[in-house]
Structures are given as C-alpha cells and as structure tokens.
Amino acid sequence: MRKILHIDLDAFFASVEQRDNPELRGKSVLVGGKPSERGVVAAASYEARRFGVHSAMPMKTAVRMCPEAVIVPSRIDHYREISREIRAIFFQYTDLVEPVAYDECYLDVTQNKHSIPYATEVAKAIKADICSQLSLTASAGVAGNKFLAKIASDMDKPNGLFVIKPHQVEAFLENLPVKKIWGVGPVTEKRLHEMDIETIGQLREISLEVLSREFGKVGGDFYHLARGVDDRPVDPCDDRKSISRETTFAADLFAVEQMKVEIQQLSENVAQFLESEGLKGRTVTLKVRYPNLTIRTRSQTLLAGINDKATIARTAIDLLAKTQAQSLGVRLLGVGVSHWDEENPLQLRLFE
Template sequence: MRKIIHIDMDAFYASVEQRDNPKLRGKPVVVGGRPEKRGAVAAASYEARRFGIHSAMPSRTAIQKCPHLIFVTPRFDVYRGVSEQVRAIFLQYTDLVEPLALDEAYLDVTENKQGKSSATLIAQEIKRAIAQKTHLTASAGISINKFLAKIASGMNKPDGLTLIRPEQAEAFVTELPIENFYGVGGATAAKMHRLGIRTGADLKQWSEAALVEAFGKTGRFYYRIARGEDDRPVNPNRIRKSIGVETSFFEDLGDRPAILAALETLSQQLKARLDEKHTSGRTLTLKVKYADYQQITRSRTVTEPLADREGILGLAIELLTLTEAGEKKVRLLGLSITNLEQEGDRAQPTACPQETYIQLTLNFGVVD
C-alpha cells in the first residue's frame, strides 16, 4: 500500500507577490493581464477569491466583481525560483516527486530517505520547512493514492493538512459531490448531472461498460475512482507532451467578436502556461465544441516555435476561420501546443519538410 502526499502551495503566484510587497498584504490581488488589455487572471489571492474571482477568469469580469482589485504583472522567473526551493525540500525525503505545476507535486514516501513510517509526520515537516524557507504556506493531502491525496490537499486550504486513511477511502468517495472529483471538469460534471450522477455513490452504481459508453475510455478511470482506486504511480520522469487551456461558457457564444475575445483570453492564458513551464512548441491545436456538442479540432505546425502571445493568437484566428464558429454557437473553446521544446532548443522539425501543414479532424462524440 502506497503512502502518497500531494503538496499544493496556497494561492502561489499571488502569495509570492504579497510576500514581496507588504502593501499588497490583506488586499484583493490578482496576477495577470489588466482589463484594458483583455487580460485574464492567472492567480487570485484569498482576499480576491471572496469576491468570486478565480484563475482563468477574464480580467474585465474580475474588475466588475471587485472594483478595487489590484492587478500585478506575473514574474515567472521569481515563481520558478521559489518552486525550485520547494522541490529541494521534497527531495530531502524522496526522489519520487512528480511535479504537476510550479505550485504542486505528488510525493511517494512509502519508502523515504528519512526512514519515517508516518506520511502525515513527513507532510507536517515539509510544510514547516516550506514556511521557514519561503515564508509561504502550503496545503497537504495524504492518502493511499494520487486521486485521494489530490482531493485531500484542497479540503482545508489555506495551510491545511488532511489525511484520508485506507479504511476511509471508499466511504469518503461515496459522499463526495461529483464536481469535487479531481479529473471531472465543469462540462463533464454537468453531463453527469443530466445523467443523474451527483455523488460518488451515484457514480458507483454505473457499470464500467456503461461509463465507457457514456464518456469514452475515461469511463474506466471514473469506474475505479468511484471505488477509491487509483493505481497510477508517482512518476518523477514524466515528460510533458502538451500544454493547453480551455474554457466552457455559461452561455453559448453566438457572435464572432465574442468568440475572438474569448480566443484572445485563451491565447494569453496559454502563453502564461508556456512561460511557467519554460518552454515553447511548434504545433497549435484549436478545439471547438458547438452548442450541439459536435466537437472539432484544427491544427497547424510551423517551423518556428510559438513563444509569444501575438503569434499564438494570430495562428489561432487562422484556425478559427476553418471552423463554423460564429455561424454555429460555441459552448467550449480550447488551445493547446504540442511538439514542445525547452528554451534554447532550436532543432528543426523532422516530420514537416514544408513550411506548414494543416491537420483537420472531426469528432461527433461528446468529449471533455
């Protein structure tokens, strides 16, 4: 039986800014682009979250919710530096560390460098070390697998610590609202609600075959987590193959200007993710889900890496012209970049002798 810890820094980007600038402490702060530049929220302080502000929200919406909101330009080099300090603390306990982003990671401490038998005590020590080294707080979740540890870390934020014991796992999942399941996004949760699935207990009533029929291959994952099962190992050598962002709209977008504005926000969010990962890529994919749930993707690969917002947005708009967005209402938009490379890696593409190529796919399934 594994002992897994999930560590999640609390409101990471915003907390770093409040730490470094005392004038921001106790005030509603967001890290991201300003409203007049059609920016988006990359992170929100807990003071800002009380107004209903969250990451990926358009900045113009955030300022409407909180007129005295303070906007701070992201400093990804600083965030990366703090992230490296935190990772060094993790490595004092185990080499099995799987980062999910700059601000969170899984740790497998079943066997650890300190020879400690209690994962809870290790999590407490890590939280104290992070506070002493960075003057920031982190929340920890401890359980027998990644799924449960991830959920546990978000239960008592900020500065929380939650343990889900082996004997509690199945009962815990049974009572969990489906929208709180890690791996179930907003659109999937809405579909599950339409199918009568509102809690883990409801999900558990479905057979694996029925879930696969309704949700594709992800249905197998839903079948297992409904029983508190997750056999995915902590993988310290996981290679990221893509970086993407997407958003579902409360109301379907029916006019081209609104769709373009949403695409501009997504481009900025994607640029922020690339900066966070210190990478760029050559293939951009646009995902569009129409109001009738028909989903399509449009992709293009270019010779030079996409590393700036203008380049991403320009190519995204070109791909948008290959869709029926605007003629048909849109319920979801997404952008992702593949063929990733680290900064300084200027190797030429091997599978694309011409300057660009276009890949068109059409999928009539319901996929999130």
C-alpha cells in the same frame, strides 16, 4: 499501501508578492495584466477571493467586484525560481516528485529519505520547511493515491493538511460532485447528469458494464476512481519531447462549438504545464479520433515558441477545420505542443 502527497502552495503568485512587499500584506492583491489591456487574473490573494474574485477571470471584472484591489504585474521568472526552491525541499524527502504546475506537485513518500513512518508527519515537515525557509504556506493532501491526495489538498485551504485514511475513502467520496473524477469534463458531466448521476456515490451504483458501454474505456476509469482506486504512479520523468492532453468523450461529439470548448480546455491544461516547466514549443498538434475509430493528426509550426493558452487553442481550432470532424464527428480530441524553442531562455529544465 502507497503514501502519496499532493502539495499545493496557497494563492502562490499573490502570496509571493505579499511576502516580498510588506505593504501588500492583508490587502486584496490581484496578480496579472492591466484591465485596460484586457488582462486576466493570474492569481488572487485570499483577501480578494472573499469578493468572489478568482484566477482566469478578466481583470476588468475582478476590479469591478473588488474595487480596493491592488494590481501587481506577474513576475513569472521569479515565481519559477521559487518553484525550484520548493522542489529542492521536496527532493530532501523523496526523489519521486511529479510536478503538475509551478505550485503543485505529487510526492510518493512511501519510502522517504528520512524513514518517517507516517505520511502525515512527512507532510507536516515539508509544510514547516516551506514556511521557515520560504515564508510561504502550502496545503497538503495525504492519501493512498494521486486521485485522492489531489482532492484532499483542496479540502482545508489555506495552510491545510487533510488526510484520507483507507477506511474513510468510501464515505469521503460519497457526496462529492462527479466532476471531481478525473476525465469528467463539461461534456461528460452533462451526460452523467442526464443519467441522474450527480455525486460520486451515485456513480458507484452504476455497473462497470454500463459505464463501459456508455463511456468506453474511460468508463472503466470512472468505475475505479468512484471507489477511490487509482494505480497511477508518481512520475518524475522530465524528458518529455512533447506535452499533450487528450479526452475521450462519453458520446461522440458532433457540434463544432462543443469541440471548440473541449479544445480550449485541453489547451489550457497544456499551457499550464508548459508554463510550469518553463517550456515554449513551436509546433501545435491536434489529434482526432472519428467515431469509426480512425485517428488523424494535424500540425502547425509557428515562427516562435509559444506556451499561452490562447495561441495554442486558436491554432488547434484552425487545425480542426482541416479535419473531417465537422462531417464525421469525434470520439476523442487531443492537443499537444512540441518542438521546443532552442533559442528560448525560458527553456530551463527543472531537474538539472
């Protein structure tokens, strides 16, 4: 039995701003760009969230919903530095730390450096360290694998600690929506709903054979994840030459508009990871697999390194026009960024 933690700082950017500036404590804080400059909310404090504001929302909309909000510009370099300090705490417990974002990591604490027998106790100790050393709060999910730990960390926010024990797995997953399953994006979710599958419990009633027929290889993943089975290791590897994300679709996609939606989602995931690693890349690559299973890639190299979602998505969508996706349809789409910008001071590796 592995012991996996998913640790996620609470409203990270906003909490850092409130920590550093006492005048902001207890107030609705929105970190991000100005509404007049088409800014987007990078993080919202819990006070602001009560008004329905959330990250990725246009700042203009957020201010309309929460007029009392104080807007604070992002200080990415500062957050990255704190992110390193948080990871330094994790490394005191285990070397198996896999970063997902600035404020999110998986930890395998099965064999931890302090020989603490219970993962829950490790999570408590880490949360206490983050609080005492950095004056920030984190939520922790404790479970036997990454899939469950990630869902768990979200159950009890902020300052949460949620444990899923092996005998609780089945009941815990029963009524969760299918979109909680990894790999279930908007298109797959819609297809599952068409099959009258709304919850993970309902998904569990579908045989492996049917899921594989409907969704291909990922159908097998759905089958296992619905049962709380996930063997993926916590991967501390940091020598990535490129960052990419891809999705295989349940049913071949023929509508270009839908392909664009998927590309935007993939670009957002890639951008989040690049930003969390302080990386900018100059080459954007789009990968497509046609229904006849042939794979094609198209790349575009830009003049300067980028890591923002909008530029990655725009470039990938331009590349889509250079494929036969519109006439043949696609079974898989992938978006990647590579060719790290050597001149870029942001290229600070996290494990140095």
